[in-house]
Amino acid sequence: MPHRLLDLATARAMPWKNGGGATLELAIAPAGAGLDDFAWRISSARVGTAGPFSAFAGVDRSLALLSGAGLRLQRGDGRVEELFSGGAVAQFPGEEAISATLADGPVGDLNLMTRRGVWRHRLAPLRLHGRQELENDAEVMLLWCQAGADIKCRLPDGEQQLMQSGQGLLLEAQRGPLALYAQQPALLYLAWLYREG
Template sequence: MSIRIIDSSTARQLPWKNGKGVTLELAIAPPDAGLDDFDWRISSARVDSAGPFSHYPGIDRSLGLLSGAGLRLNLPEQVSLELDSHTPVVAFPGELDVQTKLLDGPVQDFNLMSRRSRWQHRLHYRELQGQQWLGSSAVLFIYCCSGAGLTCARADNAPISLSVGQGLLVQNEAGPWRLTNQGRSGLYLARLEPTSAGQEAIDRLGDNWL
């Protein structure tokens, strides 16, 4: 069980798998995993130019938009996805050949990846004004991406304050969580649940998987 604050300003910087950019790694499981053997990974990257995405066989990917006008993702068989203010989250399999095009200048993205044989994930964008309640997940990541800061509280914990660029990573902790603010905040909410195979691996590792 674990609750911790993740700050993008202190996240470690790593090269993209294809070497064409730099990523801020916010969280990864297992903690000592690399780009070829992680179970799940949460990161953020700046995209300055058009080009290919890295290949991640067996990985499901979801992208969110943190800043900039957006991206067009060109997939095989003439399929394209647009990540912009109207569609702030897109999802696709990591093994596909994906070519990206900037809609209007560089962007900063939010990237959630999970190994589909072990984990399932969901990524949502929400605007918070006032109060919202969140239920439990095996892994819950609350990331404040714009606007006012917010406070995350649970009945048995002291309130935790988040500023823009900070996230709260909650692993195997029961909810609900109450989110409040004094203005308007843009949030990305990442949820991960283990598949049956993933749960068996977690049970074997015990607390060491966190």
């Protein structure tokens, strides 16, 4: 499947690995994989209380905040990292002991995980107003519309897709130029996933 639309409204709800909450699974590979044997996984969770993160040995993680006032991460080495909606992305190994506290009420996040040595990834925010072209060199790419105006995307094969807030496009084996357009200011998160080995 070269591309598919992901939507928070229709994503599958699953319990956290540590049982402390629930997450919406947006995409996973291979299809039907579980929490212990996925190659990569994209999900979104609503965090309503402070607590530790689930441990994922051998997995690299990136976390971005989609909604809420903020999330404070107490890292395993004692550092404190603060995430805000539409801001920077936190990156950490899945086995690192991390606990989170809420700045002021529940938050929603975007979580990307890849199995180390099998896949690698990067996740970054992009503010869009007007037209912008991107080159996709990844085997799998995610474009996530977080907030603001609807976003039109012209895919490498020339097909047009529309994303609204809370929706994303997952492109598989669609390397090539992308054209993005937003009539009003919009915020996206972009992720590139590369197979290793």
